[in-house]
Amino acid sequence: MTRPKASGGRFEGPVGLMVAVIAIVVAAALVERLTRPRGGERITPLPMPELLVEGWLNTGDGPSPTRESLRGSYVVLDLWATDCVPCLRSLPHLAQLSREWGPRGVEVVGLASEPASRREAVQAAIDRVPGMDWPVAYGAGMVFGQLGVEMIPTYVLFDTEGVGVWRGHSLGDLEAELASRL
CATH class of the missing domain: 1.20.5 (Single alpha-helices involved in coiled-coils or other helix-helix interfaces)
Known part of the structure; x- marks a missing residue:
């Protein structure tokens, strides 16, 4: 053999x-x-989707944000989840970005993928970050789908007309894009 x-x-x-x-x-x-994921890139213009979510946190007694109520401001959608370590680590930096750019007409809106049954986890994440005072939605899976989000955190920048102009995963690149526009 x-x-x-x-x-x-x-x-x-x-x-x-x-x-x-x-x-x-x-x-x-x-x-x-x-x-x-690349740092960020300008994207083919797309309209801001309706913010169809299960619920909102951090809105106080005011109304929940809508596509119409946000028109006239630059809007940063922060798409994240409570079980995403990079997402949680980025929140203090996003709070700083919000403080710096808010007076220049930039609104931050958080969209968490967790369903209503995980509302407390989303609230706990908000409570741990000083300065995280922007509206945060939970149950935002439909918006994730409409925007084609597959990796988080993802940031999408919409201009004052509600048209998406930039998308990425880096707050530094987002800030550079804001600086080039404002």
């Missing part, structure tokens, strides 16, 4: 193992590079 010969016979033993490991590392690096 003879052993079948490997095709080509070049990469047997330790050399073959080394080649396989290198190939896997290169493939993993390419996948990571090609799927990493």
Whole structure:
């Protein structure tokens, strides 16, 4: 009985193992590079969707924001979730951005993917961040779908006419975009 010969016979033993490991590392690096969210980009203009959500927090006794009530301001939609560590880490920075850019006509609106059954978790996240005083919705899955959001946090900037002009994952890039417009 003879052993079948490997095709080509070049990469047997330790050399073959080394080649396989290198190939896997290169493939993993390419996948990571090609799927990493970019900082942000200007987008094909799209209208702000209706803010159809299950409920609102942080609105006090005032009305919930609507597409119509936000017209005339630049609007940053922050799409996030309470189980997203990068989302939670970004909230203090977003509070700073809101303080700096609010007087210049920028409104921040938070949209959390959690359903009404997780309302308390969303409220707890709000309570942990000093200065997080903008309206935050829960049960915003429909808006996530309308905007095609697949990775969070995602920020979408709408101009004063309610037209989406920028989308990304970096608050630094969002701030640079605001600076170029205001």
